[in-house]
Structure formats: C-alpha cells, structure tokens
Amino acid sequence: MLGLKYELDVYNAGVKECKERCKILNSHLADGTKMFMVGNRFTLADIALFCSVIGAFSTTLDAGFRKAMPAVSSWFERVAQQSAVINTCGVTRLCEKALKPQDPAKAVAVEVPTKAEETKAVDDDDFDPFADDEEEDEEAEKAKQARMKEIAKTAKSYGKVVVAKSIIVWEVKPWGEETDLKELADKILAIEMDGLFWKTEWKKEPIAYGVFKIVIGATVEDDKVSTDTVQEKIEELEDLVQSVDIQSFNKL
Numbered sequence: 694m695l696g697l698k699y700e701l702d703v704y705n706a707g708v709k710e711c712k713e714r715c716k717i718l719n720s721h722l723a724d725g726t727k728m729f730m731v732g733n734r735f736t737l738a739d740i741a742l743f744c745s746v747i748g749a750f751s752t753t754l755d756a757g758f759r760k761a762m763p764a765v766s767s768w769f770e771r772v773a774q775q776s777a778v779i780n781t782c783g784v785t786r787l788c789e790k791a792l793k794p795q796d797p798a799k800a801v802a803v804e805v806p807t808k809a810e811e812t813k814a815v816d817d818d819d820f821d822p823f824a825d826d827e828e829e830d831e832e833a834e835k836a837k838q839a840r841m842k843e844i845a846k847t848a849k850s851y852g853k854v855v856v857a858k859s860i861i862v863w864e865v866k867p868w869g870e871e872t873d874l875k876e877l878a879d880k881i882l883a884i885e886m887d888g889l890f891w892k893t894e895w896k897k898e899p900i901a902y903g904v905f906k907i908v909i910g911a912t913v914e915d916d917k918v919s920t921d922t923v924q925e926k927i928e929e930l931e932d933l934v935q936s937v938d939i940q941s942f943n944k945l
Contacts, residue, residue, distance in 0.1 A: 699794060718742070719763075722765055722768050728941065729768065730742060730768070733940060733941060734940065740772075743778065750769055751787065752792045753788065753792065754787075755790050770787075858913065858915065859912070859913055859915055860943045861910065862908060862939070862940040863911075863923075863924070863927065864906055864907070864908055864940045865877065865907040865927060866904075867907075867934065868932075868935045869904060870903045870904045873933075874905060876933070877930065880930055880933070881895075881907070882895075884926050886918055887917050888913055889913055889918050889923065891910075892909065892910045911923070920942070
C-alpha cells in the first residue's frame with residue numbers, strides 16, 4: 694500500500710485472511726453477553742487484538758464490511774474510545790472506502806507549470822474586453838454575501854460548548870449475605886455531586902456462597918467529577934461496603 698512493493702495478489706490474499714479472522718471475532722462477540730474479548734472488562738486481550746487490526750480498520754475494512762460485522766466493529770470502536778488507548782495510539786479514524794495499493798510502474802507524471810505560465814494563464818482567463826462593469830459588481834457582491842454567511846455560520850458553531858462525559862460502572866461488594874442490598878443501593882444513589890448523574894436501575898450479581906454484589910452505573914462530566922472521589926464516598930459507607938471496583942469506563 695505504501696509503494697514499497699507492488700504485489701496485488703499478495704495484498705488481496707492478506708485482506709481476505711484478515712476479513713476471515715474478523716468473522717471469527719465477530720462470532721465470539723455476537724452473543725451479546727460481552728462488551729470486551731474477556732467478559733465485560735477491558736483487558737490485555739483487547740489491547741493485543743486492537744493493535745493487530747487497527748491498520749485494517751483504518752485502511753481496508755470499509756463501512757460495508759463493518760455493517761456486516763456489527764459485533765466486532767462495535768468492540769473496535771469501544772476499545773478505541775478507552776482513555777489508555779487514545780493516550781497511546783491517538784484518535785483512530787475508520788475508513789469509509791477501502792484503500793488500494795498503487796502500481797508505481799503505472800504512475801502518471803504530472804507537469805508542474807512555471808510561475809510565468811501560471812500568471813499568463815490567469816491573466817488570459819480573467820480578461821474580458823466586453824465585460825460589463827455593473828455585472829462584475831453584482832457578482833462580487835453575491836460572492837461577498839455568501840462569504841459573510843459562511844463566516845457567520847462558522848462563528849456560531851464556535852459558540853457551542855461540548856461537555857466531555859464518561860459512563861462509569863462500579864461493582865460494590867457488601868460485607869456479607871446479611872447486608873441489605875436495597876438499603877446499600879439507596880445510600881449510593883443518595884450521593885450527590887455537581888456533574889454526577891446516577892442510573893436509576895442497578896443490578897444484583899452473585900459472587901459466591903450466597904453473597905451478591907451491586908453493579909451500578911453513572912454518567913459523569915469529566916471536568917467536574919473525579920471517579921476517585923465518587924469511589925471514596927461509596928467506601929465511606931463502611932457499615933455496608935467491603936470493597937469498590939470500577940467495572941468499565943467509556944468516553945462519550
């Protein structure tokens with residue numbers, strides 16, 4: 694693709710193999726029970742696979758293929774939004790149309806005109822001995838008005854403030870099976886902070902030996918709320934809470 698060597702058959706075979714492997718990953722994720730490769734946690738498996746396919750998703754796996762493979766495509770976008778991935782790999786852009794390698798032997802030479810030729814061509818094209826001055830003024834005014842509208846539209850768009858938000862899911866483990874989970878959930882939902890918006894529903898999931906944990910989520914405004922602060926406030930419920938872990942963290 695970068696012009697180092699042109700072997701179209703080898704390239705097409707590589708693309709075919711990549712798509713076949715993506716189909717396998719899509720089948721693995723298609724049951725809807727997993728957000729990441731290993732359950733609902735972002736792990737080293739996701740990082741290793743992401744680094745293997747980032748080039749393909751950016752250059753070869755176009756919108757049509759991603760539509761046919763929704764599970765693995767959603768997984769890729771979810772991993773790409775992780776703060777650790779963005780800090781390391783930058784923002785990943787998906788390709789709309791697959792790139793194709795170019796044969797250097799068929800490259801067409803483009804003649805670059807000299808400065809004198811460019812000036813002459815512009816002068817010849819612009820000069821009209823029969824032009825009406827009034828017509829030119831009208832055209833110039835129309836162009837000016839169109840430009841002013843474009844500037845106004847751009848200025849208006851700059852006035853919009855985009856608030857960075859994240860979805861956080863916490864796992865809260867109680868001290869034992871006697872702990873009243875509803876009471877615990879009510880106390881967590883009662884924690885109030887500017888920029889913290891709790892989900893009204895929470896889940897009860899088994900740990901072991903009849904003990905259950907609470908899985909509860911919230912949307913936070915990144916500039917206003919620290920996840921560590923929220924976690925500390927949950928841990929302050931010492932009579933009910935044994936430990937608190939972040940299950941998932943997704944940027945909006």
